[in-house]
Amino acid sequence: MRFKNKVVVVTGASQNTGVAIAKRFLEEGSKVLINSNVKDDLQEVYKELSVHYKDSVMQYVADISDEAQVSAMFKALDEAYGRIDILVNNACHQGIGPTFEEIPTSFFWNVLQVNLQGTFMMSQQAVSRMLKQENKGVIVNMGSNVSKRAIHNRAAYVASKSGIDGLTKAMAIDLGPKGIRVNTVAPGYIFTNRWEVLDEAIKERRRTNIPLGVEAYGKDIADAVLFLASDEAKVINGSRLVVDGGCSAQHMPIDVDF
Known part of the structure; x- marks a missing residue:
């Protein structure tokens, strides 16, 4: 097992990709703290994971945009494990809603507080x-x-994820000489519970415009995260691993090109 007895923290682990990441680390022998600000959902995930990994998983409800709650979570981690080997900053505010001219300042700032400031803290x-x-x-x-390639009506989200790219590089050059590696996984389409309510026509159009023809699943993103966290990536630092089926490589979607 690549991560036997490693202590891992995964934020945003009450659904979808966060759950998949936590599961993969548990499968590889880690002790994992799962975090979310949604208590009921986190409790359900904790119950599910505890069936097979009772002594290796703990949960902590906290809003990562709140400094006091972040501090309290790490104090709980100290008491439970006394160390941290891997941090996965997965929690995310999707920023879905208004067009740019309609975005309230409070909404824009809340997205950045979760996605960028939360990652920082x-x-x-x-x-x-x-x-x-x-x-x-x-x-x-x-x-x-x-x-790198913006989407419509998600200005706050796009800005926050661009900030993550810059923050990752800054962290990598400051912390690399001190023995801490920092990298980013950059997904494209991921099949989540949001896809379950989409019309089939919308799903198929998305798939048509992915060069590989298929969206990623949580496990695909988790595999990329575990690779970057592993000794197999020991000289990778300040990098951005894109997991999007080739979407970023194309200039225009196929239904525009043809």
Whole structure:
């Protein structure tokens, strides 16, 4: 097992990709703290994971945009495990809603508080502990392919994910010399519970415009995260691993080109 007895924190682990990431680390022998600000959903995931990994998983309800709650979560981690080896900053505000001219300042700032400031605060707490450890640690941030190719009516989300790209690079050059690697996974379309309510025509159009013809699933993103967290990626630092089936490689979707 690549991650036997490693202590891992995964934010946004009450549904979809976050759950898949937590499961993969547990399968590889890790001890995992799963986090979300949605108590009921997190409890359900914890119950599910505890069936097979009772002694290896713990849960903590916290809003990562709140500094006091982030601090309290890490104190709970200290009491439970006394260390952190890997942090996965997966929690995300999707920023779905208004067009640019209609975005309230409060909405824009809330998206950045969760996606960018939350990543910053979680990482600072983790780093303060990693630096005291003999084997320092790894941070994997969750970006998006939209940071390079924007999508409509998601200005706050796009801005936050562009910020993640820059923050990852800044962290990598500051922390790399101190033994801590920082990288980003940038997904494209992921099949989540949001897809379950889409019309089949919408799903098929999306798939048509993915060069590989298929969207990613949570496990695909989890595999990329685990790779970057592993010793197999020991000289990868400050990088952005795109997992989008080739969407970022094309200039125009196929139904525009033809």
